[in-house]
Amino acid sequence: MLTLTSYTCGAFQAGKGDLVPLLNPATEEVVAQASCGGVDLAATLRFAREQGGPALRALTFAQRGELLGKLAAVIADQRDALIETSVANGGTTRGGGKFDIDGAAGTLQAYAELGKKLGDARELADGETVMIGRGAKLAGRHLWSAREGVAVFINAFNFPAWGFAEKAATALLAGMPVINKPATATAWTAAKLCELLVAANVLPAGAFQQLLGGVTPLLEALGPQDVVAFTGSSGTGTTVRSLPALLKHGVRVNVEADSLNAAVVGGGVEPGSSAWQTLLRDVVREMTEKSGQKCTATRRVIVPEALVAPLLEELSDRLGAVRVGNPANREVEVGPLATRQQRDDVHAGCARMRKHAEVAFGVERPEKLIDVPAGKGFFCGPMVFVARGETAVAEAHRDEIFGPVTTVVPYSGAAADAIALVRRGGGMLVTTVFSDEREWGAQVAKGIAPWVGRVCLVDSKSEGITLPAGMVLPDLIHGGPGRAGGGEELGGIRGVQHYLARTAFEGPRALVERLLG
Numbered sequence: 001m002l003t004l005t006s007y008t009c010g011a012f013q014a015g016k017g018d019l020v021p022l023l024n025p026a027t028e029e030v031v032a033q034a035s036c037g038g039v040d041l042a043a044t045l046r047f048a049r050e051q052g053g054p055a056l057r058a059l060t061f062a063q064r065g066e067l068l069g070k071l072a073a074v075i076a077d078q079r080d081a082l083i084e085t086s087v088a089n090g091g092t093t094r095g096g097g098k099f100d101i102d103g104a105a106g107t108l109q110a111y112a113e114l115g116k117k118l119g120d121a122r123e124l125a126d127g128e129t130v131m132i133g134r135g136a137k138l139a140g141r142h143l144w145s146a147r148e149g150v151a152v153f154i155n156a157f158n159f160p161a162w163g164f165a166e167k168a169a170t171a172l173l174a175g176m177p178v179i180n181k182p183a184t185a186t187a188w189t190a191a192k193l194c195e196l197l198v199a200a201n202v203l204p205a206g207a208f209q210q211l212l213g214g215v216t217p218l219l220e221a222l223g224p225q226d227v228v229a230f231t232g233s234s235g236t237g238t239t240v241r242s243l244p245a246l247l248k249h250g251v252r253v254n255v256e257a258d259s260l261n262a263a264v265v266g267g268g269v270e271p272g273s274s275a276w277q278t279l280l281r282d283v284v285r286e287m288t289e290k291s292g293q294k295c296t297a298t299r300r301v302i303v304p305e306a307l308v309a310p311l312l313e314e315l316s317d318r319l320g321a322v323r324v325g326n327p328a329n330r331e332v333e334v335g336p337l338a339t340r341q342q343r344d345d346v347h348a349g350c351a352r353m354r355k356h357a358e359v360a361f362g363v364e365r366p367e368k369l370i371d372v373p374a375g376k377g378f379f380c381g382p383m384v385f386v387a388r389g390e391t392a393v394a395e396a397h398r399d400e401i402f403g404p405v406t407t408v409v410p411y412s413g414a415a416a417d418a419i420a421l422v423r424r425g426g427g428m429l430v431t432t433v434f435s436d437e438r439e440w441g442a443q444v445a446k447g448i449a450p451w452v453g454r455v456c457l458v459d460s461k462s463e464g465i466t467l468p469a470g471m472v473l474p475d476l477i478h479g480g481p482g483r484a485g486g487g488e489e490l491g492g493i494r495g496v497q498h499y500l501a502r503t504a505f506e507g508p509r510a511l512v513e514r515l516l517g
Helices: 041-057 060-075 079-088 094-118 162-174 186-200 216-220 234-240 246-247 272-292 305-320 339-352 390-396 415-423 439-452 493-497 507-517
Strands: 006-008 012-015 019-023 029-037 124-132 138-146 151-154 178-181 207-211 227-231 251-254 262-265 298-302 356-362 383-386 405-411 428-434 452-458 477-479 488-490 498-507
Touching: 006 041, 006 251, 006 298, 019 186, 019 207, 019 251, 029 079, 029 186, 029 339, 041 094, 041 178, 041 207, 041 216, 060 094, 060 162, 060 186, 079 094, 079 186, 094 162, 094 272, 094 493, 124 162, 124 498, 138 507, 151 162, 162 227, 162 488, 186 207, 186 234, 186 339, 216 246, 234 251, 251 428, 251 477, 251 488, 262 272, 272 405, 272 428, 272 452, 272 477, 298 305, 298 415, 305 356, 339 356, 405 415, 415 439, 428 439, 439 452, 452 477, 488 493, 493 498, 498 507
Parallel strands: 151 178, 151 227, 178 207, 227 251, 262 298, 262 428, 298 405, 383 405, 428 452
Antiparallel strands: 006 012, 006 207, 019 029, 124 138, 138 498, 356 383, 477 488
């Protein structure tokens, strides 16, 4: 039996205590076990602070970017091996595994290019020199410099590769050593990735470490120069953010949590139009890719009442052709949910929705599952609900059902009503506005902007150009307010700045300009 271990202080270390089984979620077979606990966390922090941090800070942005490019190449070269672990332990189809692995490599490469552009500097000027007072003698300027701490990542189960890479790319480019804590249930891909990165011997000692098991004691030992980046449920995110030690020491905490993302339809979109076809493509893809276990998946389709019937008809046709089962079979398009707990949570959410909303398509466990032992697997079939009336709409906005599930919410078609419904999500990562009327689309997009991290715009001239909402891009921010956690990742240089310290320098103009350039 394969036993996964932590990687700390320059060595792979077996933990202590009970071994945690990792399952194939399609068959419920044990595929590996994780050795958790017992790692010397104080030594792990010291190794990062005393060796990893100084080594990274000694490099220029261009040199750090070169390291990221080498990491991207390692992942791309070992793509198939990582996909296999994703299928076996994450329950993803090969397409879902590629989405995770390619996203990781692509993000690292994008930040490698950014590092090259930033060049031989080790700090970044922020804005222009500001003159202070009435004369020209005093001046001020802001400077970004590397924080002298550790970046701790707490990653979710659904993206063990990409979730790590989007944090690591920005932190390493900023000059901070990283400690990654993947979700244990799907840790095989993260452990395999760790083995590959260590074997490549690209990063300085202490720049990258990985822990399996609980990290609360580690978090309690963090200080004012450290950063915590968390991805997961809003409840756990609140717990992390509220740890007394983090509050006391002012540790920077970046949270990405639940999100009731939306697709808003209106402004002249008609069935059969290009925008309509894009809507269908995107909704089906976001429901089925990685079995809907994506923080960017479309949870609500806000559509004029007159379009509900044709939308449901075409969605049902497309979803009815989707094959559900064991993702080891290449014909399968939707695999299981990642864990038994995830399956139970999704089924419970669907049961709550059934009490108040109409089931337009699907069942919790399809009768026909491809290559799945009888009664096994953590499955939920694609499901579409329709929320009519305040009670159903309120239930649709209560909790995110983190699976292949979406809810159609009919509305009047008025821009103000669409905006009000989107805002009920309480803060989102992404929302797509489908409109063939420029003024309507602009009104809705700007009206929802304070509530959404990223707004995608689609009209009937967008065919073949737009990307699905779930495609997170390195150059644009990934994050959102309120329910979505209030944090941000990526966004080009903005993502790097989360791991830098900004300082204002003031003094005689000549001195400031000589110091900062």
